Amino acid sequence: MRRLILLAAFVAGALTAQNGAIPSYKNLQYPPLRSVKIPDVGTFTLPNGMKLYLLENHELPLVRGVALVRTGNLFDPADKVGLATITGMVMRSGGTATKTGDQLDEALENIAASVETAIDESYGNISFSALKQNASEVLTTFRDVLTTPEFRQEKVDLAKTELRSGIARRNDDPHGISEREFTERVYGHDTPYGWRLEYATIDRISRADLQAFYQRYFFPANVMLAVQGDFSTPVMKAELEKLFAGWTAQQPAIPAFPPVKTKPAPGIFLAVKDDVTQTFFDLGHLGGEFRDKDYPALEVMADILGGGFRSRLFQRVRTKLGYAYSVSASWGANFDHPGLFQISGSTKSGSTTETIQVIREEVEKMRTAEVTDQELTSAKESVANSFVFNFDRPSKTLNRILFYDYYGYPKDFINQYLAGIQKVTKADVLRVAREHLSPKDFTVVAVGNPAEFGKPLTTLGPVTPVDLTIPEPRAEVAGGAQKP
């Protein structure tokens, strides 16, 4: 008997591999994953206080870098919302003491290099990229942009034109409207996290404002510079030291970013857009920070609710009902202030109310019953098995170290996170859903054509209309400026 089986196996194998049975995916055996090489990042502080993070990577003949600067549009004055953004734009386009922005464009593009500047919510981001043979030349330009921006008037005007056109276009894309109205309502329209650019706030901004904003925030002790690529660390360190030796500007330390102070803004808000066939929606409320002790459990909870293909929202709203192409939930934590717990998607006008209703039911289920063993295991395995992708490129390690440092997180935070995920239990998931999800406080924003909703949105509760009118700058001038 035994011989026969062996023989049969041998014959089958010899005939052709193609006749061998295909194993079930459940029976595949995997060898242990080879350990990941985590690259060494050299960290130094220059005499002027600027911090350096250097990472050699010789695979491609490139040198790239980014300077993080502690600033952000959270520091915009209330009557000049947009100041940080414009400063970030014109730092590069307005040129340096020795070259106009147009000259920089030509010089950089001649050698396929780039130097870019931007100011985001809570950091300034000045970056460069160069082929290895042009690295020194590009670093010099990068230094000049960072240390001696000229903010030429014509580029201030150009940036303002671009931002005004952006304001005029902000109601063209329903997805953008929903996202914006949701974010602003949850954080509060009168806070730096929720206020918006208007023609009037742009019009008040002058070149002198840009220069003052720049001076306050751009000084060496306020800069963390990360450079990676095809170089030798001691040589690059020496070059940067020399390059930035003359930059000695000093300023008082930057205060903390304003805290999020907001009360829930519950309600259903409808923005009418009658030229679309789908309703775009966002619902949720404030989330939390990465450092919260419940963060791993909240990630697992949000993943089971609306993470990937196996999530409850995907299974029910998309696969079972065919109501949406896109539907997802995320806990959306931030480094230094609460992010947004947000459920987003879009559905044909006719199934708007039903879809939001079903989503609310699924949130309620998360708060009333434990998830299944299978759901929990699946969520944990997905995080553990894909963990290697946090290290698959040296640049990811460098960026992580840089941002952890910037926001005051420990270097091994990502490992703490993984360990935290592995400890999460079904009881934890239920507990955090109960403690942190509050459907009665949900801000629900829908953007679509209510004439085609079928079941009206008011089935779900009172509906507040959203006024999409864009305030004209002149109206404010005529009526006297309101000082917030």
Next chain:
Amino acid sequence: MSRCSQLGLALFLFSALAVAQNLQEFEKRVTEFTLDNGLHFIVLERHDAPVVSFHTLVNAGSVDDPEGKTGLAHMFEHMAFKGTPDIGSTNWPEEKKALAAIEQAYDRLEGERRKRFHADPAKVQALENEVKAAIEKADSFVVPNLYPTIIEENGGVGLNAGTELDSTEYFYNLPANRAELWFLLESQRFLHPVFREFYKERDVVLEERRMRVESSPQGKLMESLLATAFEAHPYQRMPGGWASDITSLRVKDAEAFYRTYYTPGNISIAIVGDIDPKQARVLAERYFGRLASAPLPPLVHTVEPPQEGSKQAHIETPSQPLAFIAYKRPDQYDKDDAALDVMSGLLAGGRTGILYKDMVRDQQIAVTVGAEGTFPGGKYPNLFLFFLAPALGHTIDENVKVMDGLLDRFKTQEVDPQALARVKTKTRADLVRRLDSNSGLAQLLNSYYVNYGNWRKMFTDLDETDKVTAQDVQRVARQYLTPKNRTATYTTQPAAEAKQ
């Protein structure tokens, strides 16, 4: 083949060398093989991190949708995530019967509907209910989304697929120790696809169309551009197809499409990362060797007739103004392909493109001026496309007039040699930058292989770009950017009274 230009300007000698080195370096690390059934593999070793990227490219896309069944290629792409008899069913023999029952009920429903004016509404209603019941029965055997769930649980990231007019791609990344899982899952979905949850997924595909096309001013304008520019060739429609066609797609249509176009000789696979090519070959033979060889699918024979005059179309939308202006150009195999690419770089590349400098930077009449040298696909004669978004307070007419003036000047004045050198340098550098990621590389290798028969063309293409002269660019501008070749589509505001 030809060595990198010794005659080239010293300016990009270094980068030219770098690319030549890249090609040599790649030659050492690439293993290529074709299975007996015709399925082609390109394996690139990159052992820095224990991860692997997989990319499957099917040389069939929406251009191959049959007339009246547009959206079919896209529909099959969605079905490729639905599993197999072994993956995604609690009871395959019963599910199989239930799936067949849906089709029978649906045939009866269509039979009644086809009577049109003589159809009995009560009968239609009853048959619709039968279809619905049959679907519910079949769904009761389904483990929904098991196929992608297995990938996610095993640490798969970047899982997705895309249907273009020219081709369809499937891709994701796995930890290197789980590579065999990809061989199993990918081969099984193309060996034994199951068309379960087809009619629900049809609704999902319709939602995707509503999201990408119907609820977006750019999407609507693009659809109008293609429908206006092409009178015969299937480039005349968006990759997703028309809503009314999608609503009528049937399982048998998707099965027929699969049998015709998903043949091994029409598929190429690229694998990039921490994998032993010898082992990859053993696994490829074991798992994919059982795909039966079959003849290559037919090509699209429809040739777009010559355009006889300029065309224009408008769509009404309350959105801010947008315009697409396109000129007919030959396919990507034409001798002018490189010159057309260089022209797009000269006109609209970066912040030094001629149109950007004049219209966005200096005159400030536009916020965006873009150009796409090859659109919406490259396998067949296509479009050289311009995209325009006027600045606040400026009109499309004003913008178009200025752009036309700039293009006229471009045709008569020879281009600045430095600008030409700049575009060539950028083309090289762009390629170097794209070599950074496993998934990007897999996509690139596969795309060059499928489109040109040789992945090396991603490097040798640069020689073609280098050879382009100022005269070439001027000649193609004169030849193709002509009024007769042109299709312009604009948005307009709805008339005030029509809105009431």
